[in-house]
Amino acid sequence: MKPGRIVPASFYARDTELVAREMLGMLLQYRTERGTASGMIVETEAYVGEHDAACHAAAGLTTRTAPLYERAGIAYVYFIYGMYWCFNAVTRPSGQPSAALVRAIEPVEGIDLMRRRRPHARRDRDLTNGPGKLCMALGITGGVNGQSLQRGSLVIRDYAAISDSAVAVTPRIGIRHAADWPLRWLVRDNEFVSRG
DNA sequence: ATCCGGATCGCCT
DNA sequence: GGCGATCCGGATG
Numbered sequence: 001m002k003p004g005r006i007v008p009a010s011f012y013a014r015d016t017e018l019v020a021r022e023m024l025g026m027l028l029q030y031r032t033e034r035g036t037a038s039g040m041i042v043e044t045e046a047y048v049g050e051h052d053a054a055c056h057a058a059a060g061l062t063t064r065t066a067p068l069y070e071r072a073g074i075a076y077v078y079f080i081y082g083m084y085w086c087f088n089a090v091t092r093p094s095g096q097p098s099a100a101l102v103r104a105i106e107p108v109e110g111i112d113l114m115r116r117r118r119p120h121a122r123r124d125r126d127l128t129n130g131p132g133k134l135c136m137a138l139g140i141t142g143g144v145n146g147q148s149l150q151r152g153s154l155v156i157r158d159y160a161a162i163s164d165s166a167v168a169v170t171p172r173i174g175i176r177h178a179a180d181w182p183l184r185w186l187v188r189d190n191e192f193v194s195r196g
Numbered sequence: 197a198t199c200c201g202g203a204t205c206g207c208c209t
Numbered sequence: 210g211g212c213g214a215t216c217c218g219g220a221t222g
Contacts, residue, residue: 045203054203056218064218081204082215088203101203120206132204174203 003027003038003109004158006150009073016091020044020100021185023089024167027159028105030138035113037138039105039128040159042190045172046183047088049096053177057097067146068097075154077135077145084132087140089149089156103131103173103184106192108159114138130194162187 007026012019021044029038047055056078057068067076072092076099077085088099105128107114114127114137121127128134135141144154170184173195186193 047203056203059219062219078203079217080202082202082217084204086203103203130204136205172203176202 001108001160003029007073007156007158009071009148009150012072012089012091012149013093014091015093016046016048016096016098016100017183019089019091020046020183021167023100023102023156024185024187025160025162027108027157028087028102028134028138029109029155029157030140030144031153032139034139035110037107037110037113037117039107039109039134039138039192041102041104041156042106042187043102043104043193044185045101045103046185047099047101048183049098052098052181054172054175054179055098058177061097065097068099070146073149075144075147075149077140077142079142080132085135085141086131087135101131102134104129104186104190104192104194105134106190107137125191129192 023041023044026041027038050057056065061069074090076088076090088101091098118127118137127137168186168188169182172184
């Protein structure tokens with residue numbers, strides 16, 4: 001399998017549920033001075049707008065949430081629990097501030113670089129099986145917050161096709177509000193999925 | 197100025 | 210399965 005074309009911004013300007021589903025099988029690729037690392041997206045969640053209490057946009061437009069109000073196809077990277085970064089692709093269906101969180105990837109390029117960035121991972125599956133872990137493995141930090149996912153060092157590319165029969169949908173993980181909404185998508189039986 | 201909760205992870209039992 | 214780490218954004222006074 002070879003990395004394909006960079007996904008255009010128009011892809012992200014649609015319903016977040018659709019974007020989250022179709023991001024499965026795409027390649028998240030980051031180039032840094034240390035080299036290129038990438039992985040196939042195997043788990044995503046949708047955060048669908050101001051009416052979604054679990055979405056950061058529920059707080060309205062603030063310094064932190066500003067990227068969600070800009071445009072589809074840019075990165076929204078936030079810091080959590082004092083230690084970790086999480087990566088989202090901004091979606092803008094009908095102008096709604098929303099995003100798709102990438103929760104897990106399967107390493108494709110630069111696995112040795114990922115191992116160096118994740119010295120405590122005991123097995124390779126522990127490199128990228130969580131939203132904080134994959135950001136560490138790729139080297140993603142707040143420095144790319146708000147950056148284009150078409151023109152910059154961080155891009156999403158076409159990669160593999162995932163059939164509907166290989167996809168499972170569940171409630172989102174680790175949230176308090178709207179915890180029963182089925183807005184998490186994952187590739188069945190993929191060992192890099194964070195849970196379930 | 198101060199307080200609190202959080203889209204997590206890794207280590208412990 | 211439980212808990213501590215560690216800090217930022219937002220809210221309140």
